[in-house]
Amino acid sequence: MGHWASRLAALPLLFAAAVLPSGPVGADTPFITLASTTSSEQSGLFRVLIPAFTERTGVQVRVVAVGTGQAFTIGRRGDADALLVHHREGEDAFVAEGFGIERRDVMYNDFVLIGPRADPADVAGAANVAEALQRIHDTQTPFTSRGDDSGTHRRERGLWENAGLQPQGRWYRELGSGMGAALNTAAAMNAYVLADRGTWLSFRNRQELDILFEGDPLLFNPYGSIPLDPERFPWVKADLAWQWHEWITSPEGQERISRHTIGGEPLFFPSLER
Template sequence: MTIKRFVGTLAGLGLAMAFATNAAAEEDERFINLASTTSTEQSGLFDAILPQFKEATGIDVRVVAVGTGQAFELARRGDADSLLVHDTAGEKAFIEEGYATERQPVMYNDFVLIGPGEDPADIADADDAADAFARIADAEVPFASRGDDSGTNRAELRLWESAGVDPGGEWYRELGSGMGPTLNTAAGMDAYVMSDRATWVAFDNRQDLEILFDGDEALFNQYGSLLISEERHPHLKHDLAKQWHEWLISADGQQAIADYELDGQQLFFPNAGENGDD
């Protein structure tokens, strides 16, 4: 009967596809889920270093790129085997809460202040980063903030604090977006914006925006790798995650990070073992 055949085919197809989907997912068990930040993913760093790690160990690293706040939350709930983020204060708190057992500085890059080429707030002549932020607040020119509790957002808020400004008002626009969308929006409304250098260099849709201020130590952006607590989340792949963590701070891993260039620029500077994380 036609109806039966039709329903039968439909059911068969559905089951076959459900199995195929599952098979694809379980193909390779030697992988870890790494919660990391959008900046590391979007700058292309992972595309460059993950194949080298895979060659050395046979382990696939599956990157879930989210804001630092969400990355912490994923790890807290036991959904990530490993963490690579850039919020030193948050990372230390994470260890104190007992969710992670060890933190290692891995690399740094820096934040840059970007704005329209005419520079209406004249931040290019600022003495330091705090002065640049104060000038933006004085001029009340549009500033696009991530507003998403990411590592970059947290760093930006600390800089406002050091400038003695409580940002708010019509010129201060909290977008609640990742770095890329924030740059897209800033380009659209000729706003000032703070970005990590890696995302900026990899970013194409710049329109009138350019780097106006950089180089201050206060704009230092440290990345750290965390070992998640085995006690809290015994189900995670701690052995594989430990191999990844140790590879990152090994000579090979550090070299792989140093070798990554985009448009002839080195974007991340390895500094494992150095005491420069505060």
């Protein structure tokens, strides 16, 4: 932890004080800007976390929901106070390059390979995710890719590369869109698609789609919190961002993450449980 982190950690954390009364947020309410992922937003997670954090601290969180790559770009411009993203290599680089103070584990789930129940490429019979992608590639069965430099898209590209494949052709559709739009397109086309489990569980327009492959260790999907470094960006709300960073990784914040379920199934698992 750098000296800025040490100074911020010494701040009196509001969540250790009395709970503030809930109510409408006024125009003068303090707030931070959080650059985060469409998967976090579309899963409904922030509807669970942010009201609890605001009630505890009096600080509002305004989320800019974009792909992880775009969140890094926003952070590198200093146009947010903190990030919540899911691309570990990019997160470590962001901190190493001096844009963020530190990275902490927040939560995790996994990626799943979705496709038509008829499974024309027989990915359900694959021994691992590389073989599943090989079967899609060899049969040239339609596959929809987010194509938006999100954490999901980055993982998908890495999985193709790990399998020694370069997907291209009419069967491979790069959309440049978020996870919900990619799932809708896959449903309309009866195509395969890589999705995070949280967004899939909250997705309702499934039509003939189902989870066909899961469980490979390469599909593990951790999320990290990074407050921006005020030495690089003096205008960021460093003290408020640090309160969010501390709260979301505290037992209280972690317990709130574990509460977010659909049909009794958790969308994310708090990192404190690992």
